[in-house]
Amino acid sequence: MKSNRLATVAALLVATCAIAVPQAAAAQVGDQDATFLKSAHQGNLAEIAAGRDAQKNGISACVQEVGRVLVRDHTKLDADGKALAAKLGVALPAEPTAEQKAELAAVRAKAGTSGYDAAWLTAQDAAHTKTLALIDTELASGDDSEVKAAARAARPVVAMHLDMVRGGVCHAAKHPGTVKAGSGGHLAASDDARTMTGVAALAGGGVLAALGGVWFVRDRRTRRAR
Structure with a gap:
């Protein structure tokens, strides 16, 4: 019986705290x-x-x-x-x-x-x-x-x-x-600006990739010529 009473009191305390928290938060404003x-x-x-x-x-x-x-x-x-x-x-x-x-x-x-x-x-x-x-x-x-x-x-x-x-x-x-x-x-x-920036970045990446490919092909041809 005593344990049941303690459990009931604990539950009431938890419920009271749960209600009081938002009220306390609101009171701070x-x-x-x-x-x-x-x-x-x-x-x-x-x-x-x-x-x-x-x-x-x-x-x-x-x-x-x-x-x-x-x-x-x-x-x-x-x-x-x-x-x-x-x-x-x-x-x-x-x-x-x-x-x-x-x-x-x-x-x-x-x-x-x-x-x-x-x-x-x-x-x-x-x-x-x-x-x-x-x-x-x-x-x-x-x-x-x-x-x-x-x-x-x-x-x-x-x-x-x-x-x-x-x-x-x-x-x-x-x-x-x-x-x-x-x-x-x-x-x-500013969405358009962000879109254009993304496009520019992709374009820049594509140019770099293309240049890298050209360099790679030329490097292989040079080595074969040697």
């Missing part, structure tokens, strides 16, 4: 850091939705291209943010804020009209300005080094996006070839 992770996630969701909408309803090729860039970059930023939030035990919202959804709905209402692009660009100018302010607040007031590092890595990406829509004017050509964000690595379309 300050309010500022947790707020940043949640707000950044909602911002990413909002930008992904807005980018997809621009690809579908944008009138100009410029707006459609900026929309594509937003989807690409914010998807990668959000993947990094979700991984960090899970690691730190921070529960993230499931969708953008009511304000963000209302802003996209107001822009979407202009789909099919000449006013869509201007409305979309103006909304994105305001959204990315707010996101930069959110990032700067985290960098100035955050406590967790990993969260601050994520904010620091995201800043040039958001600043690049703002340059592309600043003043409600589309500047799709303003984004550079590569922009780094978090552990996601290079965000911009």
Whole structure:
């Protein structure tokens, strides 16, 4: 009987510890850091939705291209943010804020009209300005080094996006070839560059192999002549 009681107590202790560990981990994250992770996630969701909408309803090729860039970059930023939030035990919202959804709905209402692009660009100018302010607040007031590092890595990406829509004017050509964000690595379309590098390496290897073959044949002929 005594051994059974001890086993029961031990099982309860293990279960209690298992429950307490994630709670303790979450408690280690300050309010500022947790707020940043949640707000950044909602911002990413909002930008992904807005980018997809621009690809579908944008009138100009410029707006459609900026929309594509937003989807690409914010998807990668959000993947990094979700991984960090899970690691730190921070529960993230499931969708953008009511304000963000209302802003996209107001822009979407202009789909099919000449006013869509201007409305979309103006909304994105305001959204990315707010996101930069959110990032700067985290960098100035955050406590967790990993969260601050994520904010620091995201800043040039958001600043690049703002340059592309600043003043409600589309500047799709303003984004550079590569922009780094978090552990996601290079965000911009560097796949082509990597492909060309690989092709060049293969070509270089082929040339070396060919030269080696020519040298080998000449060497054998020289030896036979002797």
